[in-house]
Amino acid sequence: MKKKTIVLTGGGTAGHVSLNQAIIPTLEKQSFEVHYIGSKDGIELELIRDAFPHIKYHAISSGKLRRYASVKNFTDPLRVMKGLLEALLILKKVKPSVIFSKGGFVSVPVVMAGKMAKIPVVIHESDVTPGLANKIAMPFAHHIFTVFPETLKHLPSEKSSCSGSIIRSELFEGRKEAGMRLCGFEGFKPVLLIMGGSQGSVVVNEAIRSNLPRLLEKYDVIHLCGKGKVDETLKNMKGYQQFEYVTHELPDLLHAANIIVSRAGSNSIFEFLALRKPMLLIPLSKQQSRGDQLLNAQIFKKQGWASVIEEEDVTPATFMAALDDVKSRAEHIQEVMGSSELPKTPDEMVTLITSYAK
Template identity: 65%
Template sequence: MNKRTILLTGGGTAGHVSLNQALIPELKNLDYNVEYIGSKDGIENELIADAFPEVKYHAISSGKLRRYFSMKNFTDPFRVGAGLMQALNIIRKTKPAAIFSKGGFVSVPVAMAGKVMSIPVIIHESDVTPGLANKIAMPFADHIFTVFKETLKYVPVEKSTCTGSVIRSELMDGSAAKGKEICSFDNDMPVLMIMGGSQGSAVINEAIRTNLAELLTQFNIIHLCGKGNFDEALRNTPNYCQFEYVTDELSHLLHMTDFVVSRAGSNSIFEFLALKKPMLLIPLSKLKSRGDQLLNAELFHRQGFAHVIEEEDLTPDSFMKAIVQLRANEELLVENMISAEPPKTAYEMAKLVATHTKKR
């Protein structure tokens, strides 16, 4: 008997791909064939192709959904329309048992096509409030999974379930010794990891590099600075290891890490929580986003899992004061994280997805 197919979609940022990456091997273990629909030039194309060359990748046209005025707002609906027609054609050929969408602009025409073709569409929302793409796609969904209980106030509750966070199994299998080997750290100072997202953060990078000399008297530093932000002048700085972006190495680097400075994307902060890493969150400003990271950070701060400094308040001096406070409260933060609800495994999430597939 031929394997049934599940189509995954989602893209635009690494956060819209990471859960799909975790689900692929688990869905295959459940005897599903997995294929992926993404955009041609999005980060999802690279991430899926690198990690899962055996997964067939379908590239479709994708417009950007903007909350601000742009002349492209007049042309992008045509791109979404083209993406819809392409998605319909892919669905006709693959005859999937379900479509699982992690969000991002490319997922909208896929969810619409699934509804047209009477294929179950399952949406996953990992932030407190749904993103614009998921808001548009929700009417076409058969079921919606959320990470935060608070999100149930913003979605159709009759077809929604809060699952909590989902953590990739390989994240828990990292090796601190391997991480130390990757970075060539040769002392026992605590390790500070800085993550500004897959595209990097200019303000976080500046706060780190302005204070680098002082920070290096206290920490070994792992700096994930984002694509195009590698500083060649700092390449050979002792005990400072910079990467534009990491994939397979991340679990090892996190296991060796003692403290984290990061944006407040849902996937990342729940990974830090699962690994009990005291975190200083610098959420993306509402001037640059819809404010989802501010809400994520606020909830983690309220639960005693993280310290928070808003981007508008970030200066070299305020950053160093926040690092001092983070170290001082390490024990309390870890104690609070130990009492948190444990995350779901990717296998448990894959089984939930499977319960919403189309019957044979």
């Protein structure tokens, strides 16, 4: 029997790839041939090829669509047009029955090409308000799924619905002992896990390193500091383990953690919620983003799932005070998390996506 074919797209950050990673095993179990369309040098290339080397990855040209003045605003539309033509050729060759887009600028030409080729397109929006790439792509979509119910008021009601969060099943399979062994921790202190995003965060990194002696009195510290941001002078410090970025090791590190300090990307914070991990969130400011992480963080704070400190307010003293507050309320936070709605499984999400297939 001929296999059904699906094209996945999304990239630019790990958050635009993680859901695609989560559903690939289910798609393959259901006899779908999976193709991935991403950029030529984005993080999605590394993440998909590392986790699924057998999947056909198609690299296309992509341009960033900016909200601010830049010379590249004149050249990048040409790259988007080139990417559109490249995506059209790929779609005509592989003939997918449906396209699933997780967002990011590389997805825009793919979604547009899908509409031109009369292939159903399903989009997933993780944040409270749609990102610029998804805003551009939405008119070309058959349906748009959201994580937050609040997002629906920003979308066309006739083709949007809230699916809730979707969590990679392997995150639940992590082992605390493996995470502790990987870091060389003896288990006498609670573990603090810091995640500053795939590119790392200067604000988060400085908050940790400026407080490191005080932190190590209370915690063993796992620090995911971002590409090129390992501090070589701290590599042999007992109780402090740095990683630029992790993939396969992440489930074990999450299970080893007692408290998490993180940015407020939607995918990550819902993973922490599903694992019942008390969290201190330091969302990207409006100066660095469109403010989506601020909205994500405020919803989690309102629900009682997280504490929040805005990065403009971060000093060594305010950071420690906020972390001490989370530590003192950790049991209560976990109790509140216990009443939250369970995330959808990848199998359930695949059923929703493939219901739109030709």
